[in-house]
Amino acid sequence: MGNKLTRRRFSVAVGGAIAAGLAVPSLWYRAEDNQGQSLAGSSLSAQRDQALIALQQRLTEHLKNVVRERDSQQAPEGYSAVRAYITQQFSRFGSVEVHQFKHRDRLHENLILNLPGQQDGDFILVGAHYDAVPGSPGADDNGSAIAVLLELARAFSMEPARSPLRLVAFDAEEADRGGSRAYAQNIKSRNEPLAFMVSLEMIGYRDTRRGSQKYPPGLSYFYPDRGDFIAVIGNLRGLPTVWQIVRSMRRFVPCEWLPVPNGGHLIPDTRRSDHASFWDESYNALMITDTANLRNPNYHTANDRLETLDLAFLASVCAGLTAGLLQL
Template identity: 55%
Template structure:
């Protein structure tokens, strides 16, 4: 099985208008696609939450750890990606790429478990999360309320856009002094508690040939608001160790939140490398 082809197949099914309010048919189609993919590897849990009068769904697949780890009752690693998109865009990079990698990681880790149990979550309503409840904010709050520990939360947020031209990468000041000006790397952004994991996963991604840089941020990212723009921030707010894996969105990708965010604009070799690097990095934790 060719990983790049598998990822491309997922993208073809997911990249479509799927705003939860204005493109309900596309949204439902993608929800069902994820549910069917997850269902190959175990029973799919549906976590429902309300946004106003609308009922929304997070889709959850729990994968067991290696048999020898089960006795130790280790906390799970949660890997999440959002499946909604803004109105009027097929959302290929944002965030069909995150979901495609999530689905491939499910397949890989179902076949060969890791030391930690894994919880893979497809979150809804991320794009509306700044305006009200999101799938991640509701789920993180519920985990905290139940006092459930997590080894780590990893948010997969736009993973497929790469531009090797000098000057293609921008930053909020003063980060441009410390990081490269070509948009050809994958970024890992985590809270202080994840520093060792940031270094370790970054190293695994580089080993497969994809450049990777990491950034630890203090105080839940409040000093650099751009670092909070995904589902991981809700886990920071609840005190969990969490990181975002990202191609840096609009700081690199000119198609961000536009109708032009199509599969053709993505670098599928780069995306495949990110997926391989994440798999080995998560196995290594």
């Protein structure tokens, strides 16, 4: 890519709007990799670092509004406040749809924002659950993912991805994936053109100490023992998309990946989020995760607080995912 073209596209993307800049991070790396483009590469790298700092600040603001007890039965005020915040943020970028469903004799709501792509065609669904277990403020589980979901709405409302995007905040994941299960069945019954589903599940905790990362039986021989990476877990049929996301994310953060057959039933830990609801309906789907309690000791406890998160890590995950989704 020519130096002049790179500068022009970059300035359009980031001029006055850092979020739009996050829609083109792959350009920054191409500029840095070009031989004889050291000055341009240095400038683009500095702009990228500035963008990541601004992104981290926005993610922090989202987390301040989301991290609180929010079980629908035991903390209804927190639950309603978080749902209202997501609705308000989504509504900045388009019309918010509500998918109501009944689960365990109670009415729940999935919140949906559709964003157009550069091309018409099948859509990519990115989802994150907004509920939390009773007694936990749910910073990593799953405030970290909701914060990223809201930033994806901001970025792709300003710089469309190649494919149409559907962003969904799922309810009742902690109740046997109630929200995603109902939604996956709904779009299957309507024969909606879903190309791929991406589930964001606990993506803000990092631990660089040796021995901090655990695994299901048999996997520790193949992966690092430090919990300093983000993991991508996808079904075998979706392998090309999984690999595309992994390659993009590795430009920003260490990333390990695991392809699984048979809907993940051979390794039950790979089914522990909303992507499994889509596997069960024969869709291609992946989960992006910091591996939950295999790394984070605060999982499902009152200690899952904002101050335990690595916000620089979270921002890098968000930037890498934005770069990957741009090209799908």
